[in-house]
Amino acid sequence: MIHIVFNEPDISVLQKAIELDESLQGDVVLIRDDYAVGPIANVYTGEGIEARKQFWRDVLAGTDAEGTVDNGEVDDYKTVAELVGSMRRNPDEIIWIWAAQNKHDVSGYYWLLNYMAEFQGRVFILYLNNLPFINEKGLIFYPEWLSVIPPKEFLKARKLARPITLSEFEVDPDEWKKLMQENKGVRILEGGKKLGHHDYDYYDADLKKFITNDWQKASKIIHQFLSKNKQTTGDMYMLWRLKQLAAAGEYDVQGELKGFKDFEVKAKSAVQASAAEQE
Incomplete structure (x- = not known):
């Protein structure tokens, strides 16, 4: 066996x-x-x-x-x-x-x-x-x-x-x-053996909810997401998604976008956000 x-x-x-x-x-x-x-x-x-x-x-x-x-x-x-x-x-x-x-x-x-x-x-x-x-x-x-x-x-x-x-x-x-033909990046169980198919950014909206106005290490943000969000996936995938969001300039970042404890993220300050909108 x-x-x-x-x-x-x-x-x-x-x-x-x-x-x-x-x-x-x-x-x-x-x-x-x-x-x-x-x-x-x-x-x-x-x-x-x-x-x-x-x-x-x-x-x-x-x-x-x-x-x-x-x-x-x-x-x-x-x-x-x-x-x-x-x-x-x-x-x-x-x-x-x-x-x-x-x-x-x-x-x-x-x-x-x-x-x-x-x-x-x-x-x-x-x-x-x-x-x-x-x-x-x-x-x-x-x-x-x-x-x-x-x-x-x-x-x-x-x-x-x-x-x-x-x-x-x-x-x-x-x-x-x-699913192979659709080839999207995320699969979600909808019940029984039925899998739904979604884009790579499927978790992003929920992940953003745990980014605050205060500096937080990536490890803390992801821990909050994994422990509190209804739909979750592997921590490495979520770290990658957080790095994608940070690299896109949506948030303030300090440190190197590498491991869980190598960088911190927070929401952009009101002044910076206003300037970005004017541009």
Whole structure:
């Protein structure tokens, strides 16, 4: 058995669940890229793969993560090639895809499905869509991420495993192809497995709400956004968007537009704003 997850924190909680139930024994494989943001046109060809790499080079430029695009740390295509090889060599091998109700997991599921079609009947989905679980305090909650589910609750979740149907292998890739053709920069989960598509500046209006008249480090602005906004995404993407806004001259900036703590941002002063309007 091979377990596939789409977020690094999911690995440890699933491994703890495996320790509680030997029937779940198997390798846990991580799909690392965040397919809820960035270009996805021709994402299975060399051209599309390079476009995504360049997107992440731009997003991560100047941060501690700069260089990870080209050092082999994130290579989902190599990961999936190894998965396909294992499935072909071992006809009894099966795959369990774990996904919670969030845009990141669902986008990853759609991307992965392209490689799983030949193994129909051996690929199972555990989609925790609007399902209640019990947290550590004994209260019912509806998790958006696998990592927040207590390991013992995974033992109940395993009962949800079902083969991905032939119909799903036909319909779901068509939905993904439509998004690939539109090739916008942000995907939002609208319910079930339905993804909406938006431009790269989708989060900008909400991000601006956390920029005040006082100097704030980028890290603080983004933390406020991630903790208070209804729709969020990865912190690196939001740092990139903040740098885009700052570089456009919409706000006062001090420091270098690099990492989270390298620069500060505040609203333009009234005098500056008035002068800019007159120009």
